[in-house]
Amino acid sequence: MNIYHDTTIINPLLVALSKFRWVLYIISAFILFAADKAPYGRFVVVLLMLVMILLGLIYKNLIVLLMQSGLVTLARYLLAPDSIPYIDSYFLVWVYYFIVGAAISVLVSNYIRQQQINVELAASFSRLLDSRDPYTAMHSENVANYAKIIAEELGLSKQKVKSVYLGGLLHDIGKISIPEAILNKKEKLSDDEFTAIKAHPNVGYNTLKNLSNYKNTGILDIILHHHERYDGKGYPNGLKGDEIPYLARIAAVADAFDAMTTSRVYRGKKNIEAALAEIQKSKGTQFDPAIADAFIKVVEKNKHSLIKRNTEDIFSVFFLLLYSNLPQKTIYITTFRHLLTDMK
Incomplete structure (x- = not known):
């Protein structure tokens, strides 16, 4: 089962993000571990949100996104524990990250489907014309x-x-x-x-x-x-x-x-x-x-x-x-x- 979006028919920006996602992961990790202590928690919160958005651009399978959002939430808890003070907060953040990733994924899926419909519609027009x-x-x-x-x-x-x-x-x-x-x-x-x-x-x-x-x-x-x-x-x-x-x-x-x-x-x-x-x-x-x-x-x-x-x-x-x-x-x-x- 293919868990990724079909990047062959989406726009070049999304293709580049998907193809070079490992570069973004490396940059994210570097920023996390090189940041000063004072703004560290803020960096973690913002950066992990960007990671979740990126995951939504890459993956179309919602189960995979659910597991990924759990890992992102765990990373936030380990790197910035003050941002998740209680156990119920942990699950709320998990659900929040999942909703963000799933929303982005659904938007990309709809965009891809629209592109497929455009191709199918053009093919139908061409067959109608040629059938004359x-x-x-x-x-x-x-x-x-x-x-x-x-x-x-x-x-x-x-x-x-x-x-x-x-x-x-x-x-x-x-x-x-x-x-x-x-x-x-x-x-x-x-x-x-x-x-x-x-x-x-x-x-x-x-x-x-x-x-x-x-x-x-x-x-x-x-x-x-x-x-x-x-x-x-x-x-x-x-x-x-x-x-x-x-x-x-x-x-x-x-x-x-x-x-x-x-x-x-x-x-x-x-x-x-x-x-x-x-x-x-x-x-x-x-x-x-x-x-x-x-x-x-x-x-x-x-x-x-x-x-x-x-x-x-x-x-x-x-x-x-x-x-x-x-x-x-x-x-x-x-x-x-x-x-x-x-x-x-």
Whole structure:
């Protein structure tokens, strides 16, 4: 049983506190034993309260916190006996420390759960969007996974890896406003239809821009700028080079790779080698060269896992087919057939 909070999805401060808690323990011990006699009791009371808060940030198991608060109370009794003059005071202090630690732990648990809900909600939105077009089913999840491995290869922080993953899930959310007749059209798009397609980054951005959880994370940058080009010939704003937000440049490579390696209504797919060659060719024009190189490197190292992921996509769509309602079954049947064709 895991007694610790999941620090992979909480903010960097809590991650640092959890990772380097031993440093804080050493500092606390040093202060306790190096303090002058006069303010010693006050140091003990304040410092042990901080230790209890720290324990609440680290542990999610309340039984563990109950035992930890008992040890903290014992330490206070041994180091500052004047602060606990009676036996009933001892138990009251124990309960007080436990309540403090438990309250902090519950707050952290709720925060973590909210972050998990955000990811699940983004995944649900992406599946809803992708289900409108059997040729692009799983596209958003694929882009999210590709963007994540690029970010990890580039050594970005866990917080930015999380943001680029969520941005990948939501990058095409603006397409929800585009009629299916345009999304599924086999013939060349008219100018008006292409204009409608090009509007989806702005639509997606305007839809989600007021969500506080997505502000200042890079997620909105991905939604708005994943079709910008490194040479400035992209849309919607024609940004060039470093003007394009960094996470959006990552998503652009991931988006293009998945688009090339899956069948679409208007064309067939490329194999992995051909897609990588196209990315290599487009360095400095469509893609950030450093990001393209990182992606090519990581894909060449993990070709087997990419093939495995395609197999997992088939099983995912199969289960969606089993549990979907009647109107959705037609979409998922077609999707399942296209995924099987792509595996050949």
